[in-house]
Amino acid sequence: xxxxxxxxxxxxxxxxxxxxxxxRYVPVHKIAPTLQAALDRWDEVEPQLRAAAEExxxxxxxxxxxxxxxxxxxxxxxxxxWLDGSAYLHHVELVRRARGAQMPASxxxxxxxxQGGSDTLLGAHDDALFVNEExxxxxxxxxxxxxxxxxxxxxxxxxxxxxxxxxxxxxxxxRNLIPxxxxxGFGFLQSKPATAFSAIAATPDELAGAWHDGKLHxxxxxxxNGEVLGRPNAGVDMGFSFYELLAHAARTRKLGAxxxxxxxxxxxxxxxxxxxxxxxxxxxxxxEYGSAxxxxxxxGDRVRIEMLAESGSSIFGALDQQVVRARAEL
Amino acid sequence: xxxxxxxxxxxxxxxxxxxxxxxRYVPVHKIAPTLQAALDRWDEVEPQLRAAAEExxxxxxxxxxxxxxxxxxxxxxxxxxWLDGSAYLHHVELVRRARGAQMPASxxxxxxxxQGGSDTLLGAHDDALFVNEExxxxxxxxxxxxxxxxxxxxxxxxxxxxxxxxxxxxxxxxRNLIPxxxxxGFGFLQSKPATAFSAIAATPDELAGAWHDGKLHxxxxxxxNGEVLGRPNAGVDMGFSFYELLAHAARTRKLGAxxxxxxxxxxxxxxxxxxxxxxxxxxxxxxEYGSAxxxxxxxGDRVRIEMLAESGSSIFGALDQQVVRARAEL
Numbered sequence: 001x002x003x004x005x006x007x008x009x010x011x012x013x014x015x016x017x018x019x020x021x022x023x024r025y026v027p028v029h030k031i032a033p034t035l036q037a038a039l040d041r042w043d044e045v046e047p048q049l050r051a052a053a054e055e056x057x058x059x060x061x062x063x064x065x066x067x068x069x070x071x072x073x074x075x076x077x078x079x080x081x082w083l084d085g086s087a088y089l090h091h092v093e094l095v096r097r098a099r100g101a102q103m104p105a106s107x108x109x110x111x112x113x114x115q116g117g118s119d120t121l122l123g124a125h126d127d128a129l130f131v132n133e134e135x136x137x138x139x140x141x142x143x144x145x146x147x148x149x150x151x152x153x154x155x156x157x158x159x160x161x162x163x164x165x166x167x168x169x170x171x172x173x174x175r176n177l178i179p180x181x182x183x184x185g186f187g188f189l190q191s192k193p194a195t196a197f198s199a200i201a202a203t204p205d206e207l208a209g210a211w212h213d214g215k216l217h218x219x220x221x222x223x224x225n226g227e228v229l230g231r232p233n234a235g236v237d238m239g240f241s242f243y244e245l246l247a248h249a250a251r252t253r254k255l256g257a258x259x260x261x262x263x264x265x266x267x268x269x270x271x272x273x274x275x276x277x278x279x280x281x282x283x284x285x286x287x288e289y290g291s292a293x294x295x296x297x298x299x300g301d302r303v304r305i306e307m308l309a310e311s312g313s314s315i316f317g318a319l320d321q322q323v324v325r326a327r328a329e330l
Numbered sequence: 331x332x333x334x335x336x337x338x339x340x341x342x343x344x345x346x347x348x349x350x351x352x353x354r355y356v357p358v359h360k361i362a363p364t365l366q367a368a369l370d371r372w373d374e375v376e377p378q379l380r381a382a383a384e385e386x387x388x389x390x391x392x393x394x395x396x397x398x399x400x401x402x403x404x405x406x407x408x409x410x411x412w413l414d415g416s417a418y419l420h421h422v423e424l425v426r427r428a429r430g431a432q433m434p435a436s437x438x439x440x441x442x443x444x445q446g447g448s449d450t451l452l453g454a455h456d457d458a459l460f461v462n463e464e465x466x467x468x469x470x471x472x473x474x475x476x477x478x479x480x481x482x483x484x485x486x487x488x489x490x491x492x493x494x495x496x497x498x499x500x501x502x503x504x505r506n507l508i509p510x511x512x513x514x515g516f517g518f519l520q521s522k523p524a525t526a527f528s529a530i531a532a533t534p535d536e537l538a539g540a541w542h543d544g545k546l547h548x549x550x551x552x553x554x555n556g557e558v559l560g561r562p563n564a565g566v567d568m569g570f571s572f573y574e575l576l577a578h579a580a581r582t583r584k585l586g587a588x589x590x591x592x593x594x595x596x597x598x599x600x601x602x603x604x605x606x607x608x609x610x611x612x613x614x615x616x617x618e619y620g621s622a623x624x625x626x627x628x629x630g631d632r633v634r635i636e637m638l639a640e641s642g643s644s645i646f647g648a649l650d651q652q653v654v655r656a657r658a659e660l
Contacts, residue, residue: 011370040341078586080408081449083519106510114516115445119411119586131483131582152656153461174582180436186444187517189413193583252461252504253523256408256449326482 001053001203003165004072005035007123012036013073017053018200022317024064028052035075035201039257042148042164069317074121075167075201076146080256082118082195084142084171085111085245086264087238091280094267098283111240111248114187116171118260122196124319128172128303129326130193136175137297137323141222141276141305143234144169144262145242146201150255156214159246166207166216168198168316169262170305175279175296198305198316206315214241216307218315220266222276223304224297229281230274234266234307299325331383331533333495334402335365337453342366343403347383348530352647354394356386365405365531369587372478372494399647404451404527405497406476410586412451412525413579414472414501416442416594419569421610424597428613441570441578444517446501448590452526454649458502458633459656460523466505467627467653471552471606471635473564474499474592475572476531480585486544489576496537496546498528498646499592500635505609505626528635528646536645544571546637548645550596552606553634554627559611560604564596564637629655 002020005013006027012034016025031048032038038045055061086092092112093103122128130137146165154162177191204211210218217235221228240248245261266276275281282292297303306318332350335343336357342364346355361378362368368375385391416422422442423433452458460467476495484492507521534541540548547565551558570578575591596606605611612622627633636648 078410080410081447086516110510110514112514112516113519115447115519117411117445117583118448119589120584129482135582152459177582180440182515184440184442185512185515185517186416186442187515189443189445189579190582249519252465252507252520253447254450259449 001050002206003035003049003075003201004199005075005077006071007073010034011077013077017049017056018067019056020206022067022069022200022314024056025067026052026056026061026063026065036258039146039148039164042257069199070125072199073123074197075165075199076258076260077121079118079121079258079260081259082116082121082262083113083249083259084116084262084264085113085240085248087111087240087245088264088267089239090237090269091265091267094280094283098286108239111245112264113245113248116188116192116195120194122194122321124196124199124317124321126196126321127324128196128321129324130174131326133296133298135177138173138175138278139222139276139297139303139305140171140173140265141220142169142171142262142264142266143216143220144260147246147255147257147259147261149257150246150250150259152250152252152254154247154250156241156243156247159243159250160214162246163204163214163242165201166204166211167201167260168220168305168307168319170196170303170319170321171262171265172196173277196319196321198319200316202315210235214243218307218309220276221306221308225302228274230276232266232268232273232276234263237268238263297323299323331380332536333365333379333405333531334529335405335407336401337403340364341407343407347379347386348397349386350536352399352530352644353397354386355397356382356391356393356395358382366588369476369478369494372587399529400455402529403453405495405529405531406588406590407451409448409451409588409590411589412446412448412592413589414444414446414592414594415570415575417568417570417575418594418597420567420599421595421597424610424613428616438569441575442594443575443578446518446522446525450524452524452651454526454529454647454651456526456651457654458526458651459654460504461656463626463628465507468503468505468608469552469606469627469633469635470501470503470595471550472499472501472592472595473546473550474590477576477585477587477589477591479587480576480580480589482580482582482584484577484580486571486573486577489573489580490544492576493534493544493572495531496534496541497531497590498550498635498637498649500526500633500649500651501592501595502526503607526649526651528649530646532645540565544573548637548639550606551636551638555632558604559608560606562596562598562603562606564593567598568593627653629653
């Protein structure tokens with residue numbers, strides 16, 4: 001089943017069920033007005049949503065309308081929790097190596113994870129607004145899962161049952177603001193403006209054999225202005241599964257329904273797979289040439305992130321955003 | 331005007347208007363079902379809510395019911411954003427001095443601030459659940475403000491207009507988990523379980539002369555098992571006003587309606603005012619005696635946080651919580 005949120009008068013959008021081919025949808029606001037409302041009582045509404053999805057898939061439903069991802073917000077236009085792990089340790093190791101630091105051994109067992117801002121989440125085609133190019137604008141292509149209520153102390157095995165939906169993410173980052181914020185120890189704040197999400201949130205069964213062991217085993221393709229930056233496989237070199245990331249977060253507190261858990265920037269050890277962020281490519285350039293050659297993003301650049309099924313069809317729809325100078329709203 | 335959220339079938343509670351004396355309330359769900367809904371369109375609903383408050387105050391309204399803070403959740407039982415500054419630099423300096431570290435000069439101009447978990451916010455009388463006493467359970471008594479939409483790039487002068495409500499906070503902390511998390515640089519995650527809030531969220535005018543320059547100039551009283559731990563004045567030694575904290579957060583992104591901004595642990599330089607957390611008292615003991623004498627909290631302990639008007643009446647109602655061992659929910 002594929003879900004999305006249509007923009008409307010309400011800040012939280014209107015829940016719709018989308019067909020597998022991303023061509024048609026049916027409104028399901030009578031089942032649950034918003035995706036958050038659906039997640040709040042998932043066990044009750046899931047069968048009804050699945051029935052709507054099956055009807056849409058099998059018949060030429062009279063209620064079906066033409067799907068346009070541009071009319072959608074993020075599946076959750078705002079969320080009560082956006083946590084982002086850093087599960088691809090190759091990425092962590094590389095970035096540290098470039099500044100002459102080693103990765104502590106504890107990072108192999110104790111995942112890096114930060115609490116992200118979730119009051120505004122961008123849709124897949126929304127402009128990405130930034131104040132200043134000098135901040136070092138960068139993408140971070142990721143996979144994320146969305147949960148129902150996760151009890152305090154949930155172990156990784158038990159966490160599997162709480163993964164209800166899967167999405168793609170662009171965790172926009174301001175590289176030149178990160179070092180000073182990390183040095184303070186309090187996490188990312190100014191250096192991580194609003195994060196963007198694919199229009200489609202898919203249930204794990206939509207990924208068929210590609211979703212297992214809490215990892216999504218398909219390439220994640222990132223492009224800048226039409227050129228491929230990387231296509232690493234999200235199931236390869238992921239040091240912590242989503243189940244382990246959820247267990248880490250739930251160690252001392254429960255996680256509310258609608259918690260979004262990110263994988264961190266997808267990165268493979270195989271250099272032929274390319275990168276999911278410019279920081280990593282620049283690090284490789286520093287290691288190879290002594291200095292970075294690829295600049296960070298400029299106003300006007302377009303960033304596209306997509307995951308294709310083996311059949312070649314787009315699973316979540318593409319994130320396709322333009323980097324835009326923020327105008328003063330004041 | 332004083333607002334609160336009555337627990338009910340809905341996760342986000344039911345908005346009520348409470349009288350100044352905290353004795354009576356009227357439901358206002360016809361004006362806005364929840365506090366978040368009110369903040370989403372504050373300019374439109376504020377006059378109606380104020381009219382209900384005035385009627386409650388002036389007359390023996392037939393709709394008025396007896397107010398019981400125990401029937402209330404946090405004003406926002408879950409929020410889209412909970413940011414916490416660390417504006418009382420004396421607190422920051424002390425904690426660092428105890429471990430032989432100096433406070434960087436940049437801390438005087440660049441506030442510490444972290445993104446807190448906001449998917450579950452505790453009510454003023456909710457049990458505070460923790461897994462293990464060995465984690466070093468501690469209170470942090472704070473003041474916080476709640477905003478409407480704050481545009482990207484809002485300067486501190488302009489931020490004043492966005493402060494709609496004021497609340498008290500207990501930012502529960504697990505001291506023994508903090509050093510390892512701070513060392514990772516990614517902020518607090520396991521070390522900051524659910525935060526608790528006063529039942530009452532008051533508009534700034536309720537504080538009369540005590541609210542000015544983006545600071546709340548009244549003592550914040552913290553007690554453990556009936557003994558006073560401290561009564562520092564929240565308006566004294568606050569290195570950054572709430573307006574400055576909001577401007578810091580809004581430098582690279584807008585802040586959504588319902589953003590909660592905390593002051594950090596209230597602390598005065600005058601030692602006679604006591605402390606708002608045990609970490610600070612223990613630091614003073616280390617500096618004076620060479621080792622800490624006061625233990626962290628134990629299961630069964632009660633923590634009370636309150637702010638009284640000059641008349642002696644409780645402005646926000648007390649936070650009065652018991653420290654309780656979390657039972658496995660699994």
